[in-house]
Amino acid sequence: MADPIESHVDLAALPKEERLSRMRHSAAHVLAEAMVELMPEAELGIGPPIDTGFYYDFRLPRPLNADDLVWLEERMRRSIAGKHAFRMSALTKAEAEAKWAAQPFKLDLLKDLEEGNVTQCTHAAFTDLCRGGHVNDTGEIPAFKLMSIAGAYWRGSEKNPQLQRVYGALFESQDELDAYEQQLEEARRRDHRRIGRDLKLFDLIENIGPGHVIWLPAGATIRRELMRWIEDLEIERGYQHIVTPNVGKKELYVRSGHWSHYQEAMYPIMEREGEIYALRPMNCPSHIMVYESELHSYRELPIRLAELGNMHRWEKSGQLTGMSRVRIMTLNDSHIFCTGPEQVEEEIAGVLHLMEEVYGTLGLRNYSYRLSLGDPDDKEKYVDNPPMWEMGEALLRRVMQQSGLEFYEAKGEAAFYGPKIDVQFQTAAGKDETLVTIQVDFHLPAQFELEYVAEDGTRQRPIIVHRGVLSTMERMVALLIEEYEGNFPLWLSPVQAVVIPIADRHVAYAEEVAKELRAAKLRVEVDGRNERMNGKIRDAQMRKIPYMLVVGDREAEARAAAVRVRGGGDLGATPVVDIVAKLRGERDAKALVPGVFKDA
RNA sequence: GCCUCCGUGGCUCAGUUGGCAGAGCAGCCGUUUCGUAAAUGGCAGGUCGUCGGUUCGAGUCCGACCGGAGGCUCCA
Structure with a gap:
């Protein structure tokens, strides 16, 4: 009872x-x-x-x-x-x-x-x-x-x-x-798939195949600016950029462990003349080949090999989503070959600093660090080597604690070859998404029997740190579209200013204004269509262009333009030389909102 | 991959109980030459995702496949 x-x-x-x-x-x-x-x-x-x-x-x-x-x-x-x-x-x-x-x-x-x-x-x-x-x-x-x-x-x-x-x-x-x-309605408005189509940033074309992103000119501009920026930041920090092929032989992936642990997420295998090739799902094996191609001294380490490398993953069809979950993606990737745990700690601390700088510049706030651990009971998903996992997890935990950054731990979220620090973002729809990871890897150095010559002349095994910062271009741009609701900061805006002639007779002067801006490498269009000024302003607003430069008789006379800022702010008639200086300053400072930046 | 739902011009959508495919925006050709969020007239544009079936007749009903959305699982 x-x-x-x-x-x-x-x-x-x-x-x-x-x-x-x-x-x-x-x-x-x-x-x-x-x-x-x-x-x-x-x-x-x-x-x-x-x-x-x-x-x-x-x-x-x-x-x-x-x-x-x-x-x-x-x-x-x-x-x-x-x-x-x-x-x-x-x-x-x-x-x-x-x-x-x-x-x-x-x-x-x-x-x-x-x-x-x-x-x-x-x-x-x-x-x-x-x-x-x-x-x-x-x-x-x-x-x-x-x-x-x-x-x-x-x-x-x-x-x-x-x-x-x-x-x-x-x-x-x-x-x-x-x-x-x-x-929820707001999230639908910010959805990168909707904005991406409205602003002609990217497309997904059925005949090219699901999960295969087409970067249209406007989106490709954003992508290019991000790539140039991150490469420059990496160069300043001692990274060396390489370019490696998108395919590799089966043997490479057998040795790395991808063949046995990751094959269901790889594209179908290619075969010709008795050789088997795979489209690479990750860049690490290729980068390891570069490291391995020469004997390295402890004096050279850490060696930071970086590449904006393409990865190809057969994501299950039901899992594809716009640009945030795709099958072919470009990762801002790097593999840092370190002498030992101390160097690993230093390098990871450096990566965390870089992340904070990059996310800060982009104005991103909704993210948190997650220490993703393995699961000793899951021998199928993870390589079986308990001491290696314990060492890696303890090391990452120590670095996170020393960094002073907040983090939380999650079991069963590691990569198959090692624990990682994940940067988790909140999407517009309120979902948690992994943007990038930092991983400590003892596994691949062992698999490939990597070495360096230590101070005492002995051969020692390096440790690899895998890391992204900007994530894949696809996921980062998807996130930024939602974060900015399509209102990109000047430096990332596909078109930074549109010159709007009031009547046909002002088109020639508008072209002159545009030419001056272009000389400063600003991306400018002239809206010479047979439309009323109000219509052109409306179109520029809808295209979320940061600056509208209206030119009529008065402006042509004064070598000026009336500056309208996206969102409605009117800065009034301004000499063209001043506009160039202002936009340049705002662009170079990577100011988040147009019209607010004041030249120092 | 699995479950549910969805698929009409470039975009947003209308299309009665199965009976001749429509609108707005965008595009193109004119007219208008304009001062801070939509001037105006006309023209063109669709194998209704694809293939098959039911029917005298299918955008509409049925099936399979392709693609998309929301979940689940998996992941950058």
């Missing part, structure tokens, strides 16, 4: 997070109640709270549709209006197994529960296996909305059956729920 458990809770006294979590979890119960009424054959999975609400997983006799969501939500609201109490009680394992005999997922959950630890929760006519964490009665469930239907594997493993997941949003007030929906 079930024993009741006292579970009254004073919601107002709880921290908001705990209160919300109880409300969300309770709402999931009410969703399940509604679902078993809609489809009595429904098999129940789990229904936890999440950041924005809750979900519940079900195996159902048929696919859910939008009308079902409307019905379920209605039914939930009735249950909420009924103010049914949530009652927790304990039962024995045997009782529970009998009770959920027809519920395979509940039985699966029960297997992991210890006797004496089995509890259930009842509200209205519905009882679910549950460890608790509810509000007192359904009436305490506040503003919510069923959002979407999705597929999800039972217990998150693709080896298990796939269930239908219903997502709900839930907040304490209707205002907060409305704000959340507005936030």
Whole structure:
């Protein structure tokens, strides 16, 4: 017989997070109640709270549709209006197994529960296996909305059956729920796929193949500016740039371990004249070949080999997303060959500094550092060498602690050959995405039997630091589009200024103005179309061009232009020489917002 | 890859119960020569993602495939 458990809770006294979590979890119960009424054959999975609400997983006799969501939500609201109490009680394992005999997922959950630890929760006519964490009665469930239907594997493993997941949003007030929906709308506005098309930055053409980015002239300009910039920063820091091929022989990848650990993520293999080639999924093996091609002295190390190298990965079709998840990408990559742990620490500290500088200049703020660890139990995913993992993880942890930067740790997120520091960004849609990684690698040096000649003449094994800073050009530009909402800083703007002649007779002068700006390597267009000035301004605004230089009779007379800043600011008539100086200064300072920069 | 949904000119969308493919913007040709977010007239543009099926007849119904979106799994 079930024993009741006292579970009254004073919601107002709880921290908001705990209160919300109880409300969300309770709402999931009410969703399940509604679902078993809609489809009595429904098999129940789990229904936890999440950041924005809750979900519940079900195996159902048929696919859910939008009308079902409307019905379920209605039914939930009735249950909420009924103010049914949530009652927790304990039962024995045997009782529970009998009770959920027809519920395979509940039985699966029960297997992991210890006797004496089995509890259930009842509200209205519905009882679910549950460890608790509810509000007192359904009436305490506040503003919510069923959002979407999705597929999800039972217990998150693709080896298990796939269930239908219903997502709900839930907040304490209707205002907060409305704000959340507005936030989703805002995310859609900032979506790099939409802006990328509107501003003609990039394209994905069906016949070229999914995940294969076409950089249109405007996008290619942004990409080129970023690449020039990062290469210059690297040169200042002692990096040497190399260029290596996009393909390599099978033997190279067998030796690196990619063949056995990474092959399903590689493009199909090529074969000719009895030789097998692969499109490279990573640049490390090629860079190692460069290191290996000569004998190195400890005096040369650290050797920092860098390349804006192309990588080719057969991402699963369902995983491709605009420019942020693609199949062919260009990574701002480098491999730093170090003599030992001390040098590794110094080098990683240097990389972290560079990251802070680069992200600071780009105005990026929503990121955090994650120490991604291996999983000793997962011998399939990771190379099996426990001491190597322990050494690498301890080393990275020490560097992060010394850097003074905040970080958190995550198990099972490492690369197959070693632990890493991931830079995690929040996308416009609120999702966490890895931008770049820093990895310590003892594995590849061993695989390739790399050496350097130490001070005492002996041969020693170097340690490799793998690192990106700007990430792949694809993912970085996707992120920047969303960050700036397409309003790029002057230095990155594909077109930095458009000269707008008021009438046809001003076109010649407009060309002269443009010529002066171009002499300063500014990217300028003249809008000589047969349009009214208002129309040209509107078009320039929509194209998010930082500066509009309006020229009419008065300006032509004074060798000036009326300067309008993107967003509406009017700087008034300004001599062309001053405009050139101002834009140059703003560009070279990489100012984030046009019109604000003041020349020192 | 898996689950659900979606696919009509370059873009955004309309298209009744299956009955002759439409609009706005963009483009092109004119007219207008204009002072800070859309002047105006005309023209052109679509094998309705592809292939197959049902039907007298398919944009519309069915199937497969391709592509996209949201999830799951995986990852820069």
